[in-house]
Amino acid sequence: MTKFIFITGGVVSGLGKGILAASTGALIKAREKKVTMLKFDPYFNLDAGTMSPYQHGEVFVLKDGTETDLDLGHYERFLDQDLTGLSNVTSGKIYSSVISKERKGEYLGATVQMIPHVTNEIKRALFNLAEQSNADVLVAEVGGTVGDIEGLPFLEAIRQVRLDLNGKDVFYVHTTLVPFLETSGEQKTKPTQHSVRELRSIGIQPDVIVCRSRTPMTKQMREKVALFCDVGIEGVISLPDLDSIYQVPLFLEEAGYGEILSRFLGFQGEPNLEKWQDLSQILREEKPPVKIGIVGKYVGMKDTYLSVIEALRHSCLKNRVDLKVQWIPSEKLEGEGNLNLLLSLDGIIVPGGFDRRGVEGKINAIKFARENGIPFLGLCLGMQCAVIEFARNVCGLKKANSTEFDPETPFPVIDLLKGQEKVKRKGGTMRLGAYPCKVKKGSMASEAYGSDLVWERHRHRYEVNGDFLSLLEEKGLTVSGIYPKQGLAEIVEIPGHPFFLGSQFHPEFTSRPGRPNPLFDSFVKAAKRRANQSWKS
Numbered sequence: 118m119t120k121f122i123f124i125t126g127g128v129v130s131g132l133g134k135g136i137l138a139a140s141t142g143a144l145i146k147a148r149e150k151k152v153t154m155l156k157f158d159p160y161f162n163l164d165a166g167t168m169s170p171y172q173h174g175e176v177f178v179l180k181d182g183t184e185t186d187l188d189l190g191h192y193e194r195f196l197d198q199d200l201t202g203l204s205n206v207t208s209g210k211i212y213s214s215v216i217s218k219e220r221k222g223e224y225l226g227a228t229v230q231m232i233p234h235v236t237n238e239i240k241r242a243l244f245n246l247a248e249q250s251n252a253d254v255l256v257a258e259v260g261g262t263v264g265d266i267e268g269l270p271f272l273e274a275i276r277q278v279r280l281d282l283n284g285k286d287v288f289y290v291h292t293t294l295v296p297f298l299e300t301s302g303e304q305k306t307k308p309t310q311h312s313v314r315e316l317r318s319i320g321i322q323p324d325v326i327v328c329r330s331r332t333p334m335t336k337q338m339r340e341k342v343a344l345f346c347d348v349g350i351e352g353v354i355s356l357p358d359l360d361s362i363y364q365v366p367l368f369l370e371e372a373g374y375g376e377i378l379s380r381f382l383g384f385q386g387e388p389n390l391e392k393w394q395d396l397s398q399i400l401r402e403e404k405p406p407v408k409i410g411i412v413g414k415y416v417g418m419k420d421t422y423l424s425v426i427e428a429l430r431h432s433c434l435k436n437r438v439d440l441k442v443q444w445i446p447s448e449k450l451e452g453e454g455n456l457n458l459l460l461s462l463d464g465i466i467v468p469g470g471f472d473r474r475g476v477e478g479k480i481n482a483i484k485f486a487r488e489n490g491i492p493f494l495g496l497c498l499g500m501q502c503a504v505i506e507f508a509r510n511v512c513g514l515k516k517a518n519s520t521e522f523d524p525e526t527p528f529p530v531i532d533l534l535k536g537q538e539k540v541k542r543k544g545g546t547m548r549l550g551a552y553p554c555k556v557k558k559g560s561m562a563s564e565a566y567g568s569d570l571v572w573e574r575h576r577h578r579y580e581v582n583g584d585f586l587s588l589l590e591e592k593g594l595t596v597s598g599i600y601p602k603q604g605l606a607e608i609v610e611i612p613g614h615p616f617f618l619g620s621q622f623h624p625e626f627t628s629r630p631g632r633p634n635p636l637f638d639s640f641v642k643a644a645k646r647r648a649n650q651s652w653k654s
């Protein structure tokens with residue numbers, strides 16, 4: 118029998134509910150239990166694929182190709198475990214399934230209603246994941262904030278679960294904000310009280326309340342929350358802002374949350390927290406800085422390239438350097454003027470993206486990195502830009518481009534595959550999910566991976582045009598990774614450069630704390646070498 122832990126949030130969004138859910142999963146995994154996770158997203162998009170990363174943060178891609186909310190990335194990283202599309206349930210999926218059942222006549226004449234039809238559909242998704250995953254524990258996070266209209270059916274469904282399971286094996290964790298009022302110089306618990314009251318009015322009594330605040334709460338404050346919210350004092354956990362999200366599991370353990378989970382799970386041994394202890398230890402150490410520039414369209418919105426940053430963090434922790442990210446809006450690099458600024462960087466990343474805005478600036482940055490020996494990592498669009506740059510400036514194909522940006526280009530070095538349809542529908546129509554990639558022996562990629570076959574995740578429509586491959590290779594761009602079935606270029610690199618590599622896939626999606634993605638790891642190693650050199654010179 119699977120046990121269920123539900124995570125809800127109150128007061129405001131952006132409290133780190135996803136990190137709390139992921140940390141809960143990690144603490145359970147540390148107790149030798151099989152755990153899986155689910156995110157309920159109360160929006161009507163079928164999946165996150167059509168949502169702007171500018172508004173909603175990055176689109177995370179699972180190995181089965183499901184495009185999900187970025188919280189799934191946290192779950193995979195904290196659990197060090199791959200999830201499937203069953204772990205992301207949106208209102209869009211629920212309602213579309215209810216409506217399609219109605220059309221098929223599956224409701225046998227009933228009036229189709231929010232309760233029980235929609236709520237049953239939500240519970241079906243939950244129980245289905247529990248069954249398919251065979252997990253001891255399923256941690257489910259409800260997106261949004263208690264009080265949102267669109268979240269109500271999900272809250273009603275998770276309320277019913279306790280009843281369905283006879284009050285057993287179900288646990289509710291609510292996270293709230295405890296703000297600090299500058300004027301009176303004190304923390305305030307009133308918003309927490311209101312939020313819990315709102316939750317209780319729906320019929321959910323939290324077992325644990327995790328209070329987010331800038332600094333730790335006093336015992337008196339926790340007692341106040343306990344009294345007003347009808348939760349034992351040990352169930353009121355203060356989670357202040359920490360330097361790194363990877364300190365959260367250990368912090369929660371020490372705050373008594375682990376003990377509460379042990380009791381719920383009936384676990385008596387000692388949890389294995391070695392991995393989290395090691396990470397916390399490295400985080401505390403003094404480390405030399407490494408400056409990485411990220412040249413992108415959406416810079417400034419930190420969630421837009423979340424997995425890229427996390428992958429960099431994993432590699433920097435492993436290589437014991439302190440990550441300093443410099444955001445560089447690519448449009449600023451469209452003239453020649455600002456390029457010299459890049460010289461002070463130890464490495465440059467051009468991440469993924471869509472549409473032509475800022476592309477010329479990215480191409481300029483790549484040329485500069487290539488010519489000045491600055492370590493460069495191109496991710497998806499970043500790799501495509503590297504191919505365009507090489508075609509233009511090394512192969513002499515001045516007007517080379519991707520047909521995504523210039524459909525009339527005489528040299529379409531990046532193009533849709535022959536027979537691939539022009540894009541008519543946007544949702545779910547890309548090359549998505551994990552594909553195998555054969556790695557060329559003796560290349561930078563093979564040195565990084567230490568393997569000749571790897572699986573990495575994709576999310577794109579365009580590919581390197583096979584017609585130009587022999588010219589590119591002849592002029593010195595090595596294709597070091599190939600998708601064997603179709604002979605598509607997956608990795609390109611420039612031998613002899615300190616580090617110059619682009620991948621058509623997104624290596625950031627498979628990077629984990631303690632186990633960084635090998636391409637990021639090699640890139641950071643090269644950046645560290647450059648940082649050491651400039652330190653000496």
Ligand code: GLN
Pocket residue numbers: 468469470471472496497498499521576577578579580
């Ligand atoms: N826009 C490019 C394509 O569709 C790259 C996509 C990406 O970077 N994820 O192929």
